[in-house]
Amino acid sequence: xxxxxxxxxxxLLFATMARAQQPQLAFSVQPGGVVAAALPVSxxxxxxxxxxxxxxxxxxxxxxxxxxxxxxxTGARIEVRYDLWDxxxxxxxxxLNRRGERQRLTSLDxxxxxxxxxxxxxxxxxxxxxxxxxxxxxxxxxxxxxxxxEWISKSGGVGxxxxxxxxxxxxxxxxxxxxxxxxxxxxxxxxLQ
Amino acid sequence: MTPTRSLLAVVITIxxxxxxxxxxxxxxxxxxxxxxxxxxxxxxxxxSREDQKALRQLDPARRAxxxxxxxxxxxxxxxxxxxxxxxxxxxRRFELALMIxxxxxxxxxxILLWTxxxxxxxxxxxxxxxxVTSLQETARRHAHEIKGPLTAARLELERYADLxxxxxxxxxxxxxxxxVSEELERLARYTREFSSFAGIGKPVLRRESLGQxxxxxxxxxxxxxxGMELNDSGGDAVVCVDRDMFRQVLxxxxxxxxxxxxxxxxxxxxxxxxxxxxxxxxxxxxxxxSLRARVFDPYVTTRRIGEGMGLGLSISRKVMLxxxxxxxxxxxxxxGTTFRVVFGAATCA
Numbered sequence: 001x002x003x004x005x006x007x008x009x010x011x012l013l014f015a016t017m018a019r020a021q022q023p024q025l026a027f028s029v030q031p032g033g034v035v036a037a038a039l040p041v042s043x044x045x046x047x048x049x050x051x052x053x054x055x056x057x058x059x060x061x062x063x064x065x066x067x068x069x070x071x072x073x074t075g076a077r078i079e080v081r082y083d084l085w086d087x088x089x090x091x092x093x094x095x096l097n098r099r100g101e102r103q104r105l106t107s108l109d110x111x112x113x114x115x116x117x118x119x120x121x122x123x124x125x126x127x128x129x130x131x132x133x134x135x136x137x138x139x140x141x142x143x144x145x146x147x148x149x150e151w152i153s154k155s156g157g158v159g160x161x162x163x164x165x166x167x168x169x170x171x172x173x174x175x176x177x178x179x180x181x182x183x184x185x186x187x188x189x190x191x192l193q
Numbered sequence: 194m195t196p197t198r199s200l201l202a203v204v205i206t207i208x209x210x211x212x213x214x215x216x217x218x219x220x221x222x223x224x225x226x227x228x229x230x231x232x233x234x235x236x237x238x239x240x241s242r243e244d245q246k247a248l249r250q251l252d253p254a255r256r257a258x259x260x261x262x263x264x265x266x267x268x269x270x271x272x273x274x275x276x277x278x279x280x281x282x283x284x285r286r287f288e289l290a291l292m293i294x295x296x297x298x299x300x301x302x303x304i305l306l307w308t309x310x311x312x313x314x315x316x317x318x319x320x321x322x323x324x325v326t327s328l329q330e331t332a333r334r335h336a337h338e339i340k341g342p343l344t345a346a347r348l349e350l351e352r353y354a355d356l357x358x359x360x361x362x363x364x365x366x367x368x369x370x371x372x373v374s375e376e377l378e379r380l381a382r383y384t385r386e387f388s389s390f391a392g393i394g395k396p397v398l399r400r401e402s403l404g405q406x407x408x409x410x411x412x413x414x415x416x417x418x419x420g421m422e423l424n425d426s427g428g429d430a431v432v433c434v435d436r437d438m439f440r441q442v443l444x445x446x447x448x449x450x451x452x453x454x455x456x457x458x459x460x461x462x463x464x465x466x467x468x469x470x471x472x473x474x475x476x477x478x479x480x481x482x483s484l485r486a487r488v489f490d491p492y493v494t495t496r497r498i499g500e501g502m503g504l505g506l507s508i509s510r511k512v513m514l515x516x517x518x519x520x521x522x523x524x525x526x527x528x529g530t531t532f533r534v535v536f537g538a539a540t541c542a
Contacts, residue, residue, distance in 0.1 A: 057271050085246065085263050140275055147268070148275035175286040176279050 036118035054082050058141035065121040068130040074122045095120040133186040138178040149176050206302035214291045242266045331492040338383045346376040390504050396435030398541035404429030407460045418451035428462035430469040433541035438512045445505035446473045453477030471534040480525045
């Protein structure tokens with residue numbers, strides 16, 4: 001296979017298990033065999049997601065890419081929080097081998113524009129790769145989860161002093177988690193030309 | 194344990210476990226989970242947050258302060274939101290934890306009850322066998338005690354008849370007659386022993402000097418048991434006691450010690466607060482393990498059949514209990530035995 005520098009044409013051969021209403025990913029190949037995917041804006045426009053975005057919590061979009069052939073697992077994370085004080089969107093992407101700068105976006109349109117920027121998902125030297133991409137929309141970030149866990153265990157009335165706090169901490173520690181608000185899955189076979 | 198009591202114990206255990214579950218549930222979820230999630234709490238916090246935003250417009254000089262309060266409020270709202278999203282999962286987890294505790298408690302209770310039931314069954318069976326064995330032993334002793342003199346008396350009577358037929362001398366007939374009388378006297382002694390057990394009277398209590406009584410006893414009975422020396426360790430106390438009955442207790446204790454091969458019996462008066470104790474310590478061979486728990490039971494003895502009925506300690510303890518005191522086995526080993534006579538707080542003339 002001959003790789004050319006820069007973007008190469010990429011064709012989506014087929015997508016299995018794709019639902020009719022499932023938004024489609026737009027893949028592209030970047031230098032170094034890095035495959036990136038532009039996420040559809042419809043994900044942001046989903047009613048549940050839209051409501052969560054304005055909650056003040058950090059909505060986390062967790063993307064996991066599994067290569068069928070090599071079984072390599074890579075991923076990316078997008079964090080979006082609406083700052084209610086300044087009324088701006090704080091957004092950040094943590095991609096394959098790269099942590100993007102935190103963005104302050106003043107409008108939803110700006111956020112959607114930023115959203116369309118492809119996310120680096122995986123790196124490959126193969127000419128053809130079969131990938132399963134999972135996207136989970138989590139309602140809050142790991143830091144917020146930890147903060148809430150600490151707050152709950154301290155303010156439970158039984159977890160402040162004495163031995164009963166251990167039980168409460170254990171229960172909270174094994175229970176509190178960010179359940180996905182919604183999730184998507186794409187199975188694609190990519191031919192890199 | 195009867196089935197009713199077993200059932201009652203199970204019910205009480207389960208009720209206690211349920212109460213514990215309720216308490217834990219109340220502590221964990223009842224206190225903060227639902228309170229924190231009340232809509233008005235969130236509404237109040239959101240209003241507070243918006244107020245801080247509004248205040249920055251009215252008082253820009255204190256913007257930083259309002260921002261800080263805003264962030265704190267927002268953080269609290271975020272925490273409550275995280276809690277709200279996990280409410281069901283947390284409740285399910287807590288309930289599961291409580292159910293596990295409940296199951297463990299119920300299982301432990303059931304195992305405990307079953308074990309106690311099995312042990313009670315086993316103990317009842319063992320005690321029944323011991324009672325039957327003891328009765329068999331008693332029956333053998335009774336049979337021997339009666340059969341011995343009867344057989345001897347019958348043989349002597351037959352001999353007497355032969356002597357009469359043979360026109361034996363008066364002396365020979367008299368000896369035969371005397372022999373029959375001796376055997377009948379053995380039977381009479383035997384029945385008297387039972388009479389003494391059955392007819393232990395009520396003690397007539399008088400104030401007596403215990404030290405003086407022990408001293409007199411050691412003097413009077415100094416040669417009563419061959420090879421056993423009586424020692425008085427001194428000391429004194431005034432006790433309410435029936436002198437004759439108490440002396441019978443001492444005689445019984447000394448007789449047992451002599452049979453156990455003791456070379457000495459030492460009496461020691463001990464005061465334990467208002468309670469007066471008399472320790473009777475011998476250096477005999479001790480009481481076998483198998484008999485220790487039943488040593489005060491009637492017909493329990495180490496003697497062979499025909500040598501006694503094993504009523505002495507039983508009678509002695511009954512006497513001391515009637516005094517409002519007790520007689521206990523303080524210690525026993527291969528180097529000696531100590532019986533402790535406890536004088537009660539009975540009043541007397």
